[in-house]
Amino acid sequence: MTALAVRQIGPPRLTKGLESAGRLDWDAHRALHPHPRPLTTDQLIALCEAGSLHGRGGAAFPFARKVKATADSAVRRRKRTVVVVNGTEGEPGSAKDKTLLRGAPHLILDGAALAATALGSLEIIVAVTDPDAAASVQRAIAERGLGARARVVRLPERFITGEGGALVRGINGGRPIPPGRKSRASTRGVDGLPTLLSNAETYAQLAVLAGLGPHRYRKVGLPQEPGTVLLTVTGSARFPAVVETAAGAPLGHLLDLCGSRAGEGVLVGGYHGAWLKGEVATRTQVSRAGLAAAGGALGAGIVMPLGRGTCPLGECARVARYLAAESAGQCGPCRLGLPDLAGALTALASGQDAAAARDTVARAARMVTGRGACAHPDGTARFVLSAMDAFEDDIARHVADGGCGRPVLGVLPAATDARLSLEVDWSRCDGHGLCADVLRGTVRMDEYDYPVIPSEPIPARLEADARRAVAACPGLALRLVPRTAHDKPRPEPQRGR
Structure with a gap:
């Protein structure tokens, strides 16, 4: 994602000095933020409890409990610890952590260094996917003279890269996908060591909390959610x-x-x-x-x-297809359930037997909930089901009229690492449906038993299946074509008025 403007409501803390979208070097940073004094483990835990600091990566887990769990594991196992900053930010619509990493890397490193000193950590690892963020943090490490005590790890840009288990696997040199079983970084993380893992904003918040102290930190925000x-x-x-x-x-x-x-x-x-x-x-x-x-x-x-100019269901169907393609593909809910869910929502958005598709969406969402090896199926189901509730009037129009009459403009980002797109030579297609069988949830059949090909490129994870679908086509009607850098999402016309 390109750099976004920085705006503030009230006095800034994390974004102080970033209004011009520039980068704060070591001297500029120190002119705005005090150097946090070193703390013991107990003092760090007490500080985080007094400031009610919670993680800012999505789960909102109390940070003090993470610190204590990591410290207790280190004592119990007689191991050193590692501090990991999760700056991957795989969400397509998110830029807050990238903004901090690019513009205020020293604030993040202040918090990480504070935690590392308290825990006696071997090193600080900043995991990122964005090249500009990586360069900014590497410069900051050099400016601070951290040397071998801190390093940056680049990981591939994928939705699931930031999941805790996937992140640890990536840092350890493996494929950055969820491990398929529950594990805690605080017990066994990077190189098998107890690891304090939290996202970039959380460490920046820790630095602000340490600089202001709990009393001043709590002067803004809510009593239960200060800051x-x-x-x-x-x-x-x-x-x-x-x-x-x-x-x-x-x-x-x-x-x-x-x-x-x-x-x-x-x-x-x-x-x-x-x-x-x-x-x-x-x-x-x-x-x-x-x-x-x-x-x-x-x-x-x-x-x-x-906005009202785009089809809500069409937008959500694009995202559902993206989320299905971005899964690790390790368990049934991801391999089968999410493509089914995305396919049903796509059918509903297109007005294809919409009443039946509406029921299929609800059934498919129930089938994946609570059954995945990670939280990805649950999160995807929550996204889809909440859309069904929020856009119930639009759904009624799709069921009654076969569509809402609005195009799908691609307002919601759903970028992938896709390189190829599917095309059909309709003069050769006889509607055998083998492509829909192979690319379940990506290609579907319309009411006339002809394939409906998605306008988005095929995700890299599905390229092998796409090639199988092309090879299986009896009429040689299907082909894969390279996606160019100038390709843009094509508006998808909706039927109905």
Whole structure:
């Protein structure tokens, strides 16, 4: 994602000095932020408890408990520890961590160094996918003279790369996908050592908390959720931005700042978050408790309003196909359930036997929930089911009229590492359907038993299956063509008026 403007509601903390979108070098950083004094493990835990610091990567786990678990594991196993900064930010709609890594890397390293000193860690590892973020952090490490005590690890840009187990596997030299079994980094993480793992904003918040002290830190925000919140506002916003605001601010104010209205719905928390109806979103406050009470989630700090010019169901179907393709493909819910869910939502969006497709969506979502090896199936099901609730009026139009009459403009980002697209020579296609059998959930059959080919390129993970589908076509009607750098999402026309 390209750099976004930085906006603030109230006095900035994390984004102080970033209004011009520049990078704060060591001297500029120290002019704005005090050097945190070293702490013992017990002092660090007490500080995080006093500041009610929670993780800002999505799960909102209390940071003090992570520190204690890592320290206890190190004592029990008689091992040294490692501190890991998760800066991968695989969510397509998120830029807050990249903004900090590119512009304020020293603030993140302040927090990481504070934790590493308290835990007596061997090293600090900053895991990223963005090349600009990597360069910025590497410069910061050199500016601070950390040498061998800190390093940057580049990992591939994928939705699941930032999952804790996947991240540890990637740092250890393996394929960065969830391990398929529950594991805690605090017990056995990088190189099998107890590992304190949290995302980039969390370490930056720790540095601010240490610099201000708990009393001053809690002067903004809510009693249960003190401090500021960093959010990425994109979607249909006229002025997309990374926004820092005190916890408890009205979501409607945030949308106004970025030149957007709630429209028919607002996605909060990212693609593992949930949709809020427009009228609900404008009455909601930006906080974990406020968003949860409205049926949403703060999650990864993503806010995506959806304007009225695009088809909501078509947008959600694009994202569902993206999420199905971005899975690790290790268990039944990901290999079979998510493609089925995406295929049913695509059929509903296109008006293809929409009433039956609506029922299939609900059934497929129930089938994947609670059965995956990681949280990806659950998060995808939550995204789809909340869309079914938020856009119920639009669904009724699709069922009654075969569509809503609006194109799919690609407002919601669903970029992949895809290199190839599928094309059909309709003069040769006889509707055998073998391509739909091989590419289940990606290619479907219409009411006339002809294949419906997605406008998006084929994800890299499915290239082998796509080649099998091409080879299996009896009429030689299907082919794979290279995707060029100039390809853009094609608007998908919807039937109905």
